[in-house]
Amino acid sequence: MVCVIASAGATDDAGRQVFLKDATPSCAICHTLAEAGATGKIGPSLDELKPDAPRVVQAVKAGIGAMPPYPQLSESQIQAIASYVARASGGAAK
């Protein structure tokens, strides 16, 4: 096997998987994120908020405002969703 450095695309797939499926309840219930096809309305639109990765990590680990923490997610899942949301929302480019 050839060791492949994870491309942004592969990372996005993993992060999207956590965003839509692994996180319970799904992030998509509350948040809008066009890249993921998520149209949740009760929480902030991530397309508008454009969080960077550390902000996503903080929110997922500790909760923020009405959003509860997600203690069931592993460190690698959290890193995947954070880099994905930051990139997909445009927050990584800020």
Added chain:
Amino acid sequence: MNNHPDLARRRLLATGSGALAVAGLTGVSRVTAQTPQTAPAAAASQKPLPPYIAWKDADALIVHTPTTVETKRTALGTGAITPAERLYIRNNIAAPDVSIVANRDAWQLSVEGVRQPRTLSVAELKTLGLETVAMVLQCSGNGRGYFPSKPNGTKWQVGAAGNLIWSGVPLRAVVESLGGPTAGMRFITGTGGEAVPAGIDPKTVIVERSVPITALGDALLAWEMNGAPVPHAHGGPLRLIVPGYSGVNHIKYIKRLALTRDETDAAIQATRYRLAPLGTKENPSQPAVWEMDPKSWINYPAPDVGPVKRGWVQIHGVAMGGTQAPRKVDVSLDGGTTWREASFIGPNMGRYAWRPFVLQADLKPGAYMMASRVTDSQGRVQVETTPDNTGGYLNSGWRAHAFTVNVA
């Protein structure tokens, strides 16, 4: 049949301690020309207003996020009342659709925990009583940005607050008209009209707060703010107003008002908005974020304004007692070593309002550490330091709100 014989007379007397006549409260001053906002907010202020509050005064506001918008210190003014166009925004979750204000009088409120529980429309509520109160609406996290521990959440400075005039029916009149409280009720529990999507436990996000039933004395169900229908962005068609309490307790688009034996177990009551010692998680055993404390701050000169010109300077700000009227304000120009009594400007609007104040000072060139400290009518003095707490709530300390002004 359910009306107590003295109810009508009571309405006429408007006995609520915060009631006042609003005649003459006009002419809101503007001071926006003086300074930009402070440095930490400079980047955030570049964001445009979100569409739902496009009607607000963008130059007066700092957009932290689409649901957290702060009034610039320099836009708080000296007119005593905060115009709606400048008032801060803080929403825990997305508001209901704006269509709920298309027919305001048709909005329905379920009243429970009374002898004859039922649902009333705003039109019906308007027949039960009328009172007006001036009240500081202050986000529970206002001043969070000054806590040394840097708690999570919006780093509000001073502008998550405004002084507003609310009109509506006294809650006690509504309760009396429905036969009074059922026995043993200890709390007033209000539920907002936000829709919670399927797939999440409503208790985790629902906006439902309980306050002690003693608040029944002055609480209103308000449909007017500053003489106009309560804007949708501020809780219209109907908002619970609990004078003296912090922002989260004034339930927007209220759809259910219940007198309850216990506090709600919704997360926003049980594990949020608790005064938890630093390093501990918020839980129901800790004090709830309810009543506000005496607090004041200086709005001009603002921090980070370039050097102020030597000579006479009108140092002004606002002072509130929280639950009692402010009696006096002292201003220090040397970081709290010495204090001089400032003068109130504008009308006294009661125990729940703030009052602008001014200290005229002839300043020579130099650096001045400016602070203000209010004393309320009961002799309570604004604390020097509010201890850090996990959520970063209710920061009222005068030292944290002090800043240096350079005079050249």
